[in-house]
Amino acid sequence: MKLIPVITAILVSAGLYFLVFERERLIGFAQGEDVAVSGSETVQEVIAEANEDAEVATSAVRVVAKHSQAQTIDSAVILRGRTEAxxxxxxxxxxxxLVVSEPLRKGAFVNAGDVMCRLDTGTREASLAEARARLAEAEGRVPEAEANVLEAQARVREAEINLNAAQRLSEDGFASETRLVSAQAAMQSATAGVQRAQSGVASAKAGIESAQAAVASAAREIEKLTISAPFSGLLETDTAELGALMQPGTPCATIIQLAEIKLVGFVPEADVAKVNVGAMAGARLTSGQEVRGRVTFLSRSADELTRTFRVEVTVNNADMAISDGQTAEILIASDGRTAHLIAQSTLTLDDDGALGVRIIGEGNVAKFMPVTLLRDTAEGVWVTDLPESVDIITVGQEFVVDGVEVVPTFTEAKG
Structure with a gap:
């Protein structure tokens, strides 16, 4: 800070004072008289005191300051996003x-289960009848197969009796070895017959299951002919036109649900830690409408290109006043922070270009402190990174540097 202009200003002010208010005494002083000023003081003494004040002014700078106390404010993450069904x-x-139903026009409301498109049955009813006939035929084979099992089991019992008799006669010498071998062979044949009969039962039951599957498939094909709404909502497009040929994958209609709507935004890396699922959120739409909801989703994977995280806020939209795709300014509440409310003119820059304020440190010495700007309001700006209680220079901060002694005048009482 240049000192010569300050000294010059003080001397000029003293000269103007004597010329205007002490003109007669100044003329007497010019004529060699010893004129009294303020009682017993002479003009020389007054000038000496003025010089002393000038010396004091050269060592300390007068500034205006304000005592600021930190306050807890609600913090918010501000995003630019859109609405989404x-x-x-x-x-x-x-x-x-082929479509055989009359089309529904876009904008119509449909309930869950309402028919949107119906197709011609063609030969599917005949295919279902054939499948049911085969099922009945397969079911009729089971009793026959079970009867064959009973018959085979009876033959096994008969063969077992003959084998036992042949063994006893052979032991007593009343039967030949050939008869015993023949009885054993009959026993093995009867046992094999039981196994074949049981296989026949299993085959008959498998035939029933196959026929049941064919019936279910034919019935499912008929069910596919009716295309219904999966949930209640609005038709975004017309349904398929009467007579149109539908193929697997051909769209019938697009349906959207707007009873609840999502506000979708993307949070930068620096702010993702401030957002929590369940936090309150609000938004202002381009129409001026304001809505409120809660955060229902926060992505844990960043977008590879933008390095931002998707966040969704669910909002009630029972009256369907909000449409899909509207631009929205989203505010998500986060944990409160302590900050100081100061005038924007109080902010200054240091030699490195860092944003901050100058405060009055210990010994009435100016000191620069960097700050973080949180929010801009009509009353001023909220800044953080300052002590809980601090004296901030509001006028004169541009004329002092770190270490310069200041003489503060407070605009508000300290405490």
Whole structure:
């Protein structure tokens, strides 16, 4: 800070004072008289005191300061995003056929289960009848197969009796070895017959299951002819036109659900730690409408290109006043922080370009402290990274540097 202009200003002010208010005494002093000022003081003494004040002014700078106490404020993460329907799906055909139902127009409301498209049955009813006939035939084979098992088991018992008799006669010498071998062979044949009969039962039951599967498949094909709404919502497109040929994958219509709507934004890496699932959030739409909800999703994987994290806020939209795809300014509440409310003009820059304020340190010495800007309001700006209680220079901060002694005048009482 240049000192010569300050000294010059003080001397000029003293000269103007004597010229205006002490003109007669100044003229007497010019004529060699010893004029009294303020009682017993002479003009020379007054000038000497003025010089002393000038010397004091050269060592300390007068500034205006304000005592600031930190306050706890609500913090928020501000995002730019859009609205998105809670649910949206394009309902497509699972089979082929001609549309035989009248189309529904876009914008119509449909309930879950309402028919949107119906296809011609063609020969599917005949296929179902054939499958049911085969099922009945397969079911009729089971009793026959079970009867064959009973018959084979009876033959086993008969063969077992003959074998026992042949063994006893052979032991007593009343039967030949040939008869015993023949009885044993009959026993093995009867046992094999039981196994074949049991296989026949299993085959008959498998035939029933196959026929049941064919019936279910034919019935499912008929069910596919009716395309219904999976949930209640609005038609975003017309349903398929009457007479149109549908193939598997051909869209019938697009339906969206707007009873609840999502606000979708992307949080930068620096702020992702401030957002929690369940936190309160609000948004202002481009129409001026304000809505509130809660955070229901926060991605744990950053986008590879933007390095941001997707966040979703669910909002009630029972009246469907909010549409899908509207631009929204989203504010997500986070934990409160302590900050100081100061005038924007109080902010200054240091030699390195860092944003901060100058405060009055111990011994009435100016000191620069960097700050972080949290929020800009009509009353001023909220800044953090300052002590709990601090004296901030509000006027004159541009004319002092670190270490310069200041003479503060406070705009508010300290305490």
């Amino acid at each position: 809670a649910r949206q799906v394009t309902v497509a055909s699972e089979t082929s056929g």
